[in-house]
Amino acid sequence: MVIGLLAVTAIPTVTGVSLGVVEQRKQNTRMEDEKRMAKFHIDVFCEGNSEKAMRLNRRRGVLRDNKVYIDHADPSLRKQTAHTAAAFYIGYPDDNQKRGDGLVSTISDNPPMLNWIYVDKNTMELKYGNRTQSIEHIVGHWDWTEDEAGVILDKKELWVAVEEEDDVWALYYDQNSDGLTGFVDPEKTVVEISICRNLIDKPEGGNNSDQNQT
Structure with missing residues (x-):
């Protein structure tokens, strides 16, 4: 009892x-x-010592014409008008393929609009679009590095910048780690880079990739 x-x-x-x-x-x-879901700028870091590598260092991911380009953090220095990406992670509503978190960005401020950032499976370019435009491509899993500073895709940092025209750089994913062989004209300059999260609203007392920034 x-x-x-x-x-x-x-x-x-x-x-x-x-x-x-x-x-x-x-x-x-x-x-x-x-x-x-904390919003961040996509900032570029490049350790190369060449003139072009030094030009790329500390530039920022921007959106125009359905692609992700790399341009000056200061909009007044850009040759072409572009929207500065303000990105965050959120689960991708896929077709039960369980691809994990997608990467969303604002594409305009007025009106406020969001799109998915994805890798075009045919060209390895980073692009942005709605679910219909993105679902057939590489949409995730997007994540961060152990220190939560670097941006990674499918657990890898395979980012490169491609100079498509004179000092016009686009962001690509070098999935095969071969300098985009078969995807871009071999005459174009391809530079290995890292892309990092520069938090837009930074936590008090926190340090992030913005220690290098604008």
């Missing part, structure tokens, strides 16, 4: 602990979702 009584009196305690664990998990999930 004593054992039975102890078991009964323990039930509220066990239930309370279980509910507390569930609630904590929900809170952790919400916090993680909020962190992954």
Whole structure:
């Protein structure tokens, strides 16, 4: 009888602990979702010593004509008008292929509009578009490096910049790590780069990739 009584009196305690664990998990999930949905600029870093590499270093991802280009962080220095990408991670609503998080960016401020950033599977260019335009291509899983600063796709950092015209650079994904052989004209300049998250609204006391920035 004593054992039975102890078991009964323990039930509220066990239930309370279980509910507390569930609630904590929900809170952790919400916090993680909020962190992954924090908007950031896509900043370029290039360690090369060539003139072109130094030009690219600290430039920024911009959107125009359905492609992701690399241009000056200061819009007044750009030769062509473009929208500065303000990106964040969110689950991609795919066709049950479980491709994980996609990368979304604003494409205009007025009116406010969002599109998916994706890799064109036929050209390896980074482009942006709606679900219909993106779903047949490489849409995820997008993530960050261990320090949460670098942007990665399918657990890899395989980013390159391609000079399509004189000092007009586009962002590509070098999926085969071969300098985009078979995808771009071999006469074009291809430069290895890293792309990083420069948080737009930075947490107090936090440090991010913006330590190098504008």
